[in-house]
Amino acid sequence: MATITNFLLKQPPFLAPITKITPLYPQFSSNLLPLSSKPKQNFLNLDTNRPIFVPKATAASDVEKVKKKERVQRVHSTQEFDEALRAAKNRLVVVEFAASDSEDSSKIYPFMVDLSRNCSDVDFLLVMGDESEETRKLCAREKIEQVPHFTFYKGMEKIHEEEAIGPDQLVGDVLYYGDSHSAVVQVHCREDVEKLIEDHKADHKLIVLDVGLKHCGPCVKVYPTVIKLSRSMEDTVVFARMNGDENDSCMEFLRDMNVIEVPTFLFIRDGEIRGRYVGSGKGELIGEILRYQGVRVTY
Template sequence: KEDPVKMISTELEFQAMLRDAGEKLVVVEYAESHSVNSKRIYPAMVELSRTCPDVVFRLILADESEETKEMFRREGVAKVPHFIFYKSGEKVHEEEGITEDMLLGDVLYYGDSSSAITQLHSRGDVEALIRKHRDDGKLVVLDVGLKHCGPCVKVYPTVIKLAKKMADTAVFARMHGDENDDCMAFLKERNVVEVPTFLFIRGGEVRGRYVGSGKGELIGEILKHQGV
């Protein structure tokens, strides 16, 4: 099979790749060909590239040429493997020395386009979602976080699994509080001071909240508010 993780060898290739990716998440591993740690994490990235077709995965090797070394210097990469996440041509996140599970969490958090999770971008979006489900008996679980939030990333794979499993009885949504001023105003209105905060909404009203990233605790709170 053709390796789905293509190498970037020049600055022109890098810029063209970002341009062609558009709004898709781009994950670039900055590595070295003789690095044991780079070789260890690479198979996980290949597997993710096959299971996450909406995400672009690329590899840059520092020891390939002087041009790739300059790309490392430009991005401030000193140790490998180093992962940088880009969206719409901008750097949105980076990680160094991460595990396979952490890489998966990052990819899901920054690149999720799952229809199981409703993405909210304003107070108006929240209000519309609440109105839509005010009378259908479903529990609305609103995951409120920030773009750069370790605990938010950690729990997000669980949120996706729960959203798919509970689709008949609950609606899952998320909002990044630091996406814009309107989202930040929503956090202040709802007195959200720590993230992730999960708001449980039923019948048009907030019935409770859970603050934290514990998987078991989150599941317990959801079941409690579902009346299970």
């Protein structure tokens, strides 16, 4: 879990005092693809200070098999790359920097292809670093030293990057940074939270507010579960999400709620905070939601 320090202990007037619940703290561990036994290659030539990629005769055969049926756009130059980012505007852009002789690149690429088919509001780009002098220059500009390397952009700005990740973490990252169409309500300030609470006083639905940070591994890990639950429980539970470091209003809300570790899930009903769960354990989260719905849960 990530830790937030120096918070004020102030309670906002529109919410009742938080019920003290013993939080659970499962350790975060990513589910990675098995890597090859050879050391991960460093493509930065320290003598010339420019990336040197070694092509292979059997270049990316897996990539060639699926590329005709995909939404992944392959870019061949810095100009094409910048144009693709510009055209995406505020949509999420996921870029895989790969090399033709990288076994790990060929393993993860089919999963990105599957994501491209299912996430129509996300743009996916592929850069083969050893394709040409142009792609080498692009990798040098983006400071890519090892592949596969995934970079996430919004509004032409880099918002996140990862190396040596597996399919589960890739899916989690794409959902976390690009989610704009699920049943999870995105709240961006205290006023959004207050409106959400007011909207559901009449129907008495339980509100589960997922509070996290932009670059929080456990927050990313648990978010696909939040999305699934938002769909399966939509008749009785409202799910919402806030990134505490999105702006000053969100950070003030975290201080007022005495949120010290993330992810923290606040359980709200009829305008009152009934309790909270701190952690990224899927089973524990589901158990807590059921408990606040009045379902008896035995651990």
